[in-house]
Amino acid sequence: MALSRSAFEIRDAVRSGEASATEICRESLQRCDSAATTLNAFNLVTPERALERAAAIDRARAAGDALGPLAGVPVALKDNLCLRGVRTTASSKILENFLPPYDATAVRLLEAAGAVIVGKTNCDEFAMGSSNENSAFGPVRNPWALDRIPGGSSGGSAAAVAAGCVPLALGSDTGGSIRQPASFCGVVGLKPTYGRVSRFGLLAFASSLDQIGPFSGSVADSALALSVIAGWDGADATSTRTPVPDYTAALTGDVNGLRVGVPRAFVTEGVHDGVRRAFDAAIDTLRQAGASIVDIELPHARYAIPVYYLVCTAEASSNLARYDGVKYGYRATDAETLREMYSRTRDQGFGPEVKRRIVLGTYVLSAGYYDAFYLKAQQVRTLLRRDYEQAFERVDVVAMPTSPGPPFKLGEKTEDPLQMYLGDIFTVSANLAGLPGISVPCGFADEDGARLPIGFQLLGRPFEESTLLRAADAYERLARV
Amino acid sequence: MAASLTIEDVERVAALAHIELTDEEKTLFTRQLADILHYAEQIQALDTRDIPATAHVRMGDDAEREDQPRPSLTVPDALGNAPDGAPDAGLFRVPRVIGG
Numbered sequence: 001m002a003l004s005r006s007a008f009e010i011r012d013a014v015r016s017g018e019a020s021a022t023e024i025c026r027e028s029l030q031r032c033d034s035a036a037t038t039l040n041a042f043n044l045v046t047p048e049r050a051l052e053r054a055a056a057i058d059r060a061r062a063a064g065d066a067l068g069p070l071a072g073v074p075v076a077l078k079d080n081l082c083l084r085g086v087r088t089t090a091s092s093k094i095l096e097n098f099l100p101p102y103d104a105t106a107v108r109l110l111e112a113a114g115a116v117i118v119g120k121t122n123c124d125e126f127a128m129g130s131s132n133e134n135s136a137f138g139p140v141r142n143p144w145a146l147d148r149i150p151g152g153s154s155g156g157s158a159a160a161v162a163a164g165c166v167p168l169a170l171g172s173d174t175g176g177s178i179r180q181p182a183s184f185c186g187v188v189g190l191k192p193t194y195g196r197v198s199r200f201g202l203l204a205f206a207s208s209l210d211q212i213g214p215f216s217g218s219v220a221d222s223a224l225a226l227s228v229i230a231g232w233d234g235a236d237a238t239s240t241r242t243p244v245p246d247y248t249a250a251l252t253g254d255v256n257g258l259r260v261g262v263p264r265a266f267v268t269e270g271v272h273d274g275v276r277r278a279f280d281a282a283i284d285t286l287r288q289a290g291a292s293i294v295d296i297e298l299p300h301a302r303y304a305i306p307v308y309y310l311v312c313t314a315e316a317s318s319n320l321a322r323y324d325g326v327k328y329g330y331r332a333t334d335a336e337t338l339r340e341m342y343s344r345t346r347d348q349g350f351g352p353e354v355k356r357r358i359v360l361g362t363y364v365l366s367a368g369y370y371d372a373f374y375l376k377a378q379q380v381r382t383l384l385r386r387d388y389e390q391a392f393e394r395v396d397v398v399a400m401p402t403s404p405g406p407p408f409k410l411g412e413k414t415e416d417p418l419q420m421y422l423g424d425i426f427t428v429s430a431n432l433a434g435l436p437g438i439s440v441p442c443g444f445a446d447e448d449g450a451r452l453p454i455g456f457q458l459l460g461r462p463f464e465e466s467t468l469l470r471a472a473d474a475y476e477r478l479a480r481v
Numbered sequence: 482m483a484a485s486l487t488i489e490d491v492e493r494v495a496a497l498a499h500i501e502l503t504d505e506e507k508t509l510f511t512r513q514l515a516d517i518l519h520y521a522e523q524i525q526a527l528d529t530r531d532i533p534a535t536a537h538v539r540m541g542d543d544a545e546r547e548d549q550p551r552p553s554l555t556v557p558d559a560l561g562n563a564p565d566g567a568p569d570a571g572l573f574r575v576p577r578v579i580g581g
Contacts, residue, residue, distance in 0.1 A: 101558040195539045208537045237544035238537075306521035317498060324499070326573050328562035338578045343501035352509075355500055359491060360514055362498040373521065378534035380524050385535060418516050434538030462538075 007073045007167040007221040011114070014072035017061065021072030025054035025116050028074035031165040032119050039141045039150075041159040043079045044087055045119040050074070053116045068114035069228060076160045076169040079120040080127055081107055081212070082201040090203045091135035092125045094323045094330045094349030104201025105236070106170060106212045106229040113228045118166060121156030125351045126320065127177055127205045129153045130420055131413065134353040139410055142184060145450040148407045151181030154215070158185040161215045168225050169215045174205050175308050176402075176427025178213045179439035183402035183455025186441045188472070189215050190222045193462045194434035195240040197226075198233030206315035207238075209308075209431040219440065219473040223247035226465060242463050250466035251473040256290030258471055260458075261395030263298045267426070272405040274445025278454045279401045282442040285478050286399075286471070294395050298387040301429055303380050308428035309421055310364050310377035316354075317361030323349065356417060385433045388459075397471050398459040400426050402439040406452035426457060436460045440472045442479065486515040
């Protein structure tokens with residue numbers, strides 16, 4: 001499932017004139033159409049707009065203009081990122097005809113760098129899910145095994161990169177929604193530090209946890225993408241003025257002396273044998289390259305699932321109050337009064353998982369339950385953050401599997417939301433603590449005759465993406481040999 | 482408390498959230514949410530006296546900026562996605578508000 005060309009290679013070929021942005025765009029669009037049919041990876045492919053953009057880049061080159069760092073690189077966007085005038089649905093019936101009046105900041109930065117947006121990818125509705133089965137437009141299939149899920153919620157973006165439609169895609173990660181599908185589809189997925197990338201124009205799910213990040217075929221391409229989309233934005237008060245380094249310059253291939261923390265007790269419980277073997281082998285590879293492996297403890301990590309699902313549903317119940325059938329989106333037509341219109345619009349417009357989370361979030365914020373659930377969860381969130389702060393006094397990165405198992409079969413967990421949630425155990429802490437995290441492919445598990453990708457995860461100190469990317473890139477080089 | 486989540490609790494909360502659930506949804510959600518809340522109750526055992534709450538990992542050190550006047554959405558843009566807009570009047574139309 002190798003990509004034909006990386007983002008770096010495409011950019012260099014377009015700059016040198018060895019390939020035109022238009023040729024590359026046509027090839028990408030063909031693959032997107034094919035993945036839209038076989039994998040249901042796209043909610044929308046945008047050929048006309050993409051070819052116009054590609055032609056503009058070719059004209060700029062012919063005129064001798066300087067070309068941006070992503071010149072001619074085809075990029076797919078998760079369908080919860082606003083693209084002006086292009087249908088953006090969050091895979092929800094309630095937004096099925098929504099045309100954003102503005103671009104998301106990350107999208108604007110990509111286009112300013114020369115990227116060519118080829119389409120909007122399928123995802124779990126409002127990014128709520130771990131399997132991409134909660135989309136109003138049907139599930140995405142895993143390109144490695146069509147009867148299995150690609151992971152979620154950014155399943156379409158992961159599948160589009162894995163299937164070679166695009167070398168780069170954007171997703172959003174609230175509790176693992178970039179890293180887990182990257183792991184399940186055998187690609188790289190990066191969740192930046194909270195505040196590193198502006199969230200303006202990202203349809204909000206849980207505002208204290210959401211963060212936009214890239215998927216790519218290699219660590220280097222994710223570093224390139226992050227260099228473009230990171231930075232302060234006056235439209236997002238949680239974005240930061242911390243300077244943005246050239247992340248690609250950090251990729252030295254050297255991990256000698258890097259201290260890698262492994263929370264042993266935490267990562268052995270309930271983990272699939274194939275995942276554990278691949279993880280142990282990855283740690284061994286880093287050790288052999290000169291990294292020192294340090295046992296650490298994260299005593300509160302086991303509480304991450306309840307804390308996450310109490311916090312994210314509370315925030316979602318508030319964020320999704322805006323979908324009321326008045327200003328945009330779907331409206332129920334059979335209502336006599338305003339109140340009926342709100343209630344029926346929201347029942348008919350939202351899918352089951354979104355309604356379940358809104359009801360749960362409203363419950364934990366309601367009188368009598370706020371202290372016991374919501375406030376308590378926020379206090380335990382503090383304890384979890386402190387665990388990581390203490391760990392990062394002794395180590396430079398923390399390593400763990402991305403997911404406790406390989407990609408599962410479509411329909412396997414849909415009846416039992418709690419079982420689905422428990423699979424997020426290794427990814428949600430990064431969001432609760434605001435840390436950067438990356439998932440890198442580290443092998444395969446064989447199950448029912450299918451070869452299923454496995455990823456492992458590295459977490460870093462806030463705003464130390466460079467260290468994270470350096471370690472991940474070094475591992476990737478060593479694993480490739 | 483959570484383990485005894487009832488269908489009436491779900492009805493009350495759904496009404497607060499303005500979602501008219503079907504009877505099947507009420508039954509299903511009552512069971513599923515009781516499971517989830519029961520699981521979540523494990524955090525009650527932790528001692529969190531004097532532990533501050535984390536509502537947000539970044540409380541906006543960089544949140545302040547100079548105001549910059551710029552055009553806002555035009556009325557046609559703002560009404561462009563409305564299910565029942567009245568562009569000539571510049572209004573969103575909604576069903577009857579009083580007497581519901």
